[in-house]
Amino acid sequence: MNIDPLAKNEIIARWKNHQSVRRIAKDLHLGPAAIANVIRQHLAQTQSPQPDSAGSPPACFGPARLTRKSKLDPFLDPLRQLLKRYPNITA
Numbered sequence: 001m002n003i004d005p006l007a008k009n010e011i012i013a014r015w016k017n018h019q020s021v022r023r024i025a026k027d028l029h030l031g032p033a034a035i036a037n038v039i040r041q042h043l044a045q046t047q048s049p050q051p052d053s054a055g056s057p058p059a060c061f062g063p064a065r066l067t068r069k070s071k072l073d074p075f076l077d078p079l080r081q082l083l084k085r086y087p088n089i090t091a
Contacts, residue, residue: 003030003038011038021061036061 003011007028014024021039025032072079083089 003034008038008042011035012042015039015042 007030010028011024014027015021015035021032021035024030025035028035
């Protein structure tokens with residue numbers, strides 16, 4: 001979906017005025033993903049890449065998801081040892 005330049009300007013202006021992506025999407029009758037893409041493109045064009053935040057999403061997309069430990073983590077080493085010892089074992 002192509003968004004016209006005037007709509008892109010409106011999106012960026014509202015985003016710079018701290019309006020939420022969800023609210024911008026609702027007001028302009030566009031999807032939040034389209035709004036996020038416009039903001040992402042704008043940031044890529046205007047900001048120089050920073051080595052410490054390369055690949056991280058802008059703050060407007062919320063905090064990054066945290067990965068939790070698996071319940072199997074304490075058992076991984078014994079399982080690997082068993083698989084080495086019995087490579088043809090079945091469940």
